[in-house]
Amino acid sequence: MLTAAAVAVAIAVVSVASWLLVREKLYQEVHDSLDKAYQQEGLGPGRQLYCGSTPEAALAKVPPVPDDHFGPPKYDYQVVTADGSVCFPMGATKAVVVRTGDLPSGAPGSKTATYRAGNYLNGDSALIRRTATSVRSGTVEQRATLLTALPTSGVEESLKSLALLMAGVAGLGVIGAGVAGRVVARSALKPVDHLTGVVEHIARTEEVGTTIPVHGQDEIARLSTSFNSMSTALANSRERQTRLIADAGHELRTPLTSLRTNVDLLIRSDAQGRALPPETRARMLGNMKAQMQELTLLIGDLLQLSRPDTPNREAVRTVVPFHETVGRALERGRLRGPSLVFDADVRPWYVHGDPAALERAVINLLDNAVKYSPPAGTIEVRLQGGRLTVRDHGPGIPAEELPYVFDRFWRSPSSRQLPGSGLGLSIVAQTVQDAGGQVSLGPAPDGGPGAQAVIVLPGQPEEPR
Template structure:
């Protein structure tokens, strides 16, 4: 059994489906054939029983003259000797308990009696046979007749009908049904193979597509979807997965290209400054102190820019699974905003900050949310004119940061949260183009929304709006 199960599991899905289909049809045909055979057999037996039921239960002119002897064999010999053939519809035999028997004229065979026949009361039917071995259906009843020279005597009346023709017909029917069943099984196997090939065609297409991707690494390959069954859902899921992989690879390639582009500028500047310092030392002509100080300051600024850029890249490249639920705690957003404003004051010492901050508690990653607020304030500080005002409000879970700078053109608003995107008008300003991407990620992780748009009061500047679910009192 284990070897058979192992052999079955080792077959292809198409072969297993074809075998299961053929087996199911074979069982159905076999059961139908058996049911048909038994029904026909029962109907024929019922007809024979009805024929026996029409036989007379008493002796009369229709039953002919009976010849009695000491045994059924002797009675049969006596009937044959007298040659008084009388056509009988039934084979009738009278058997007494002492072994004597009586047969009608024309009888050519005797029915085998059974001991139970002599104790049976009423009329019963049983399967029996003739003395020559031919099968018969026998009706058993009790009768009293007068025997010449003996007077009244009790006999068991056996009325029989040969059923050898019925059995032959049943055998022929069994052979016919077996042949039909065999043809049905063969046809079921062929049909199952065709059905399996047609039903599993989407699976073949899916397999070919997967093998193509594995061989060529060309993600994004899709297969046609037909219908709405399970295979169609599987095809749709594969297409969605393939498209997602293609988009992921595209984003990865774009991230690498953008990161390489952003890293090239500070690295080139650092290499130039280091080469200049090395050349000065190698030639023995030291740089002027002011120039040397300027070079070291520039190198420090470039290193800080690299540090910020690498930190931003690590923040954005961190997968969702690396931000476990334990980092999401209750955060006092108003306290976080005050800390971010103090840092922003240091970066914009000539700016004014107008604050309206109400208590608000949210559930999220505190450091990530603080980084998001700091990035929003950094943008406001960067684009605010000298002596300008940065307005910040936190009311009912709605945080707004508004500057009075040049603003963002309407056709560029759709790109502001893209990684490494920087407005053409601000490329000369410091930054990597990752700040707003970090803001969007932190806010989305906390279940909130962020938007950037022009000032709504008609004045210059940009307004950043963050909505975070929470409550005004500490939980």
């Protein structure tokens, strides 16, 4: 519709302008023809005139054209005197309607001519040229106005035909433009219709991950590619969310079941009046405390994993003296492994990130090393040039388990009996990724016992100014 409207306006402007130009040209030719008739032909001196008080009376006195004449004159001449009399030359057959402005007003022989539109007595239109002249009646010469008329009915008919032709062409142009615009629009917007259908399908069925085929490299193709990327990202996000909920539910079920069992046993013993032995009761309360601590740790880890999805996570990014963060984590690690030896070499390094999250990540690595180190073992910690290594001398990690160490809730089959939620290394990987770094975990580089974790963070050895 917009295309048809634009074409209609353009055709209308061009058509009207063309019609006005043609009209001006045709009437200019009539003007030139009347000027030429006056200059070349006119009435001529001594040409006999037949006068009357009215045009009808004067025409009645005009004799017919002789047989040897070439035919009626091309132009119609009519003289109007000052007293209102009308005169015609021989051969005149038509008279124009006289108006008040046709009465003589200028000096005879004046070259100034005026033009007006008028009509013949029979109603036909004409263009009339008015020129000052004089006529002799007996011995008296009086002022008069020469009216030279030329029919314009042919011009008007031509203009009407041209207007009809242009209207028809304009109508066909508008219809053609509308049809072409609709075809082009439907062809161009077909991918958008397809995309809209897919979006409506996802909104109706919530089946994220649905994609559409991409053709070409235009804006529609880019929009389709962006939509496919968004749909795939949503599907992956939903899959991760579902897996996290399922894994969290599975991990929460074990401590909750143990807590419920112990609480039921305590309630039943009190209800039956059969008190448990003090050592049994103390052991059950200790187990319940341990289960509560495990639940607290698990919930804290889940909250830590959910922090990267919060809108304000960029607000906590700042310049962090990473060497000080590692130092604080070492102090806490020594408290958790008092029998272990911590061999540390920490050098200054400043990074951009979340201070609390980075400290939690380093503590998780140290906790992992403390957990698997043998009694009186050594944990080596090095921070040099933005590369942090934490190496223990424990049993190490089998090669087949290395691809899964950073998965959420994944725990080695050989360490299921040890405390933990399986989220510590996932938190480390997420924190390092948010800080723009890399993390890896593998066997000791010298081939000895134990495992080594490596964190590489971008930064600089001096504090930014």
